[in-house]
Amino acid sequence: MSVQSAKKITNVTKPVPRRFRANLDAPLVIPAVISAMVVALLAFPGRAAASVQLSIIDLGTLGGTYSAAQAINNRGEIVGESSTASGELHAFLWQDGTMIDLGTLGGTSSSARGINERGQVVGSSTTASGESRAFLWQDGTMFDLGTLGGPSIGSSANAINNRGQVVGGSGTASGDLHAFVWQDGTMTDLTPLIHTFSSAISINERGQIVGLGEGYSFLWQHGTLTNLLPGRFSIPYDINDRGQIVGEAEIDPGTADRAFLLQGDMLTDLGTLGGESSVAQSINNRAQVVGVSLTSEEDVVHAFLWQNSIMIDLGTLGRAFSNAEAINERGQIAGFSENRSREFHAVLWTK
Numbered sequence: 001m002s003v004q005s006a007k008k009i010t011n012v013t014k015p016v017p018r019r020f021r022a023n024l025d026a027p028l029v030i031p032a033v034i035s036a037m038v039v040a041l042l043a044f045p046g047r048a049a050a051s052v053q054l055s056i057i058d059l060g061t062l063g064g065t066y067s068a069a070q071a072i073n074n075r076g077e078i079v080g081e082s083s084t085a086s087g088e089l090h091a092f093l094w095q096d097g098t099m100i101d102l103g104t105l106g107g108t109s110s111s112a113r114g115i116n117e118r119g120q121v122v123g124s125s126t127t128a129s130g131e132s133r134a135f136l137w138q139d140g141t142m143f144d145l146g147t148l149g150g151p152s153i154g155s156s157a158n159a160i161n162n163r164g165q166v167v168g169g170s171g172t173a174s175g176d177l178h179a180f181v182w183q184d185g186t187m188t189d190l191t192p193l194i195h196t197f198s199s200a201i202s203i204n205e206r207g208q209i210v211g212l213g214e215g216y217s218f219l220w221q222h223g224t225l226t227n228l229l230p231g232r233f234s235i236p237y238d239i240n241d242r243g244q245i246v247g248e249a250e251i252d253p254g255t256a257d258r259a260f261l262l263q264g265d266m267l268t269d270l271g272t273l274g275g276e277s278s279v280a281q282s283i284n285n286r287a288q289v290v291g292v293s294l295t296s297e298e299d300v301v302h303a304f305l306w307q308n309s310i311m312i313d314l315g316t317l318g319r320a321f322s323n324a325e326a327i328n329e330r331g332q333i334a335g336f337s338e339n340r341s342r343e344f345h346a347v348l349w350t351k
Contacts, residue, residue: 059348062090090110110126122159123157127144136166178194179198179211194213198218206241229262238281246281257279258277273295279293282327288305335349
């Protein structure tokens with residue numbers, strides 16, 4: 001995938017790693033994406049790394065053959081997306097060993113991308129008219145968060161903190177896609193003076209927001225937008241309450257993207273599991289980082305846990321692929337993996 005196509009990524013879905021997922025022109029259509037993702041991964045062999053002994057639990061599906069976990073809170077509640085028995089893609093909440101279908105806003109598809117400690121869930125869903133909308137789900141009800149004025153592009157929510165602040169991307173009246181923060185019924189444009197693409201990806205408890213724009217990545221705080229890594233391609237995927245930021249970046253010009261940790265002005269290359277590329281997708285307040293990396297074995301891509309300057313291979317459900325999307329303060333990790341039946345299922349790594 002080219003840098004230019006990666007910058008555009010998708011209309012309103014969560015920005016995704018360039019080398020580890022497909023460019024989703026149609027949000028929420030995942031089974032076809034999996035095939036494209038795996039094909040893209042086969043081209044990057046590397047060398048192996050050690051594994052850690054964590055239990056990997058298959059969370060199942062909503063009746064279909066595909067599921068993926070995308071966020072986890074400190075209570076061990078997990079949200080994501082799953083295919084149903086009828087072939088639709090629906091947001092789910094997994095708790096106490098049970099996967100619950102969160103439904104839609106009247107359409108056929110939904111995907112959950114964030115959950116806070118209050119059990120509030122955010123994501124995107126299609127409406128009865130086929131438009132994509134950011135949603136907030138709480139107490140059994142899914143609410144439409146609206147848009148910045150652009151019904152043709154729609155909106156999508158990517159994360160929520162414990163104050164109920166929601167971030168994501170939305171279409172504007174002028175037809176652009178802009179990063180937003182939603183709170184108490186009001187959606188605010190974070191880049192009102194920029195007439196290009198932007199999307200907010202993550203928010204911490206201090207209200208600091210990281211996201212992606214056309215040709216730049218940003219940190220938004222106290223009403224000010226700061227370019228994180230000027231002069232190089234980067235995507236920040238998460239920020240913890242200490243202000244530490246993780247994502248993927250072109251560490252050296254012309255090289256493959258690598259997982260990074262940014263602390264103030266200090267940029268750290270987290271390395272790989274032996275391959276050329278890696279992506280960091282989540283960080284907790286203990287500075288434990290999870291993501292996905294190419295390995296030394298051909299056709300093998302594994303989830304990783306990075307801690308104490310060491311990248312640890314988390315393994316899979318039995319085949320060649322796994323992806324760690326989120327980690328909570330207890331060190332529990334949510335993601336998805338390919339099983340022995342060649343299906344992709346949501347998983348939980350835990351001690």
